Amino acid sequence: xxxxxxxxxxxxxxxxxxxxxxxxxxxxxxxxxxxxxxxxxxxxxxxxxxxxxxxxxxxxxxxxxxxxxxxxxxxxxxxxxxxxxxxxxxxxxxxxxxxxxxxxxxxxxxxxxxxxxxxxxxxxxxxxxxxxxxxxxxxxxxxxxxxxxxxxxxxxxxxxxxxxxxxxxxxxxxxxxxxxxxxxxxxxxxxxxxxxxxxxxxxxxxxxxxxxxxxxxxxxxxxxxxxxxxxxxxxxxxxxxxxxxxxxxxxxxxxxxxxxxxxxxxxxx
Numbered sequence: 157x158x159x160x161x162x163x164x165x166x167x168x169x170x171x172x173x174x175x176x177x178x179x180x181x182x183x184x185x186x187x188x189x190x191x192x193x194x195x196x197x198x199x200x201x202x203x204x205x206x207x208x209x210x211x212x213x214x215x216x217x218x219x220x221x222x223x224x225x226x227x228x229x230x231x232x233x234x235x236x237x238x239x240x241x242x243x244x245x246x247x248x249x250x251x252x253x254x255x256x257x258x259x260x261x262x263x264x265x266x267x268x269x270x271x272x273x274x275x276x277x278x279x280x281x282x283x284x285x286x287x288x289x290x291x292x293x294x295x296x297x298x299x300x301x302x303x304x305x306x307x308x309x310x311x312x313x314x315x316x317x318x319x320x321x322x323x324x325x326x327x328x329x330x331x332x333x334x335x336x337x338x339x340x341x342x343x344x345x346x347x348x349x350x351x352x353x354x355x356x357x358x359x360x361x362x363x364x365x366x367x368x369x370x371x372x373x374x375x376x377x378x379x380x381x382x383x384x385x386x387x388x389x390x391x392x393x394x395x396x397x398x399x400x401x402x403x404x405x406x407x408x409x410x411x412x413x414x415x416x417x418x419x420x421x422x423x424x425x
Contacts, residue, residue, distance in 0.1 A: 250292035282315030306382030
């Protein structure tokens with residue numbers, strides 16, 4: 157199964173790989189690489205090449221060529237580690253139900269400051285991050301269970317909005333391990349975040365499981381408090397839409413008063 161998953165992922169992204177490789181730069185680079193190997197290993201041609209090997213075999217790589225090839229391979233792997241990992245190990249996109257509001261760089265500040273009584277849990281994510289893709293279903297389930305008028309869930313793609321990344325100090329570098337990041341806002345101000353970041357700007361290792369999030373963010377307690385806020389809001393809305401009706405006298409009391417008036421009139425007669 158461990159071998160089939162990268163194979164299927166590679167076949168799924170194969171059309172995109174073709175588009176990427178068909179650029180002239182990569183075609184020329186691939187041609188020169190293959191040509192170097194062909195010339196270096198083809199009998200009859202490699203015999204006439206100069207070599208620094210002690211055995212004088214010019215059809216094998218010498219120590220200098222081996223070092224250059226290893227160095228170039230390491231550079232290519234480091235430069236393309238994100239793309240290679242994304243292509244082979246990217247999980248499928250979550251398309252299920254959720255109660256999540258998606259922010260942009262122009263809406264996040266206004267929404268967080270709109271009502272100081274509302275608590276926000278905001279996920280800072282990037283579409284290219286496999287960890288964010290894996291966490292999407294967990295975050296959606298939490299929003300379905302705990303979303304209410306006083307407790308809301310939001311997301312913002314900091315891979316797309318770089319200014320948001322800088323303002324809220326969430327690094328998009330894969331080496332920082334800050335993706336995804338969950339931040340709790342109350343009254344428009346940050347209260348806590350996971351994972352935490354140390355003084356050197358490195359994220360402290362933290363597991364994004366549903367149990368850890370419920371415990372660390374006290375979601376059960378927040379939900380109970382937020383439900384009270386939603387009830388008070390509903391009561392205020394109901395009172396504004398339906399003003400109190402003035403009380404009317406009961407018909408029995410009116411009948412009794414009429415009987416009293418008739419007896420008093422008879423006595424006077």
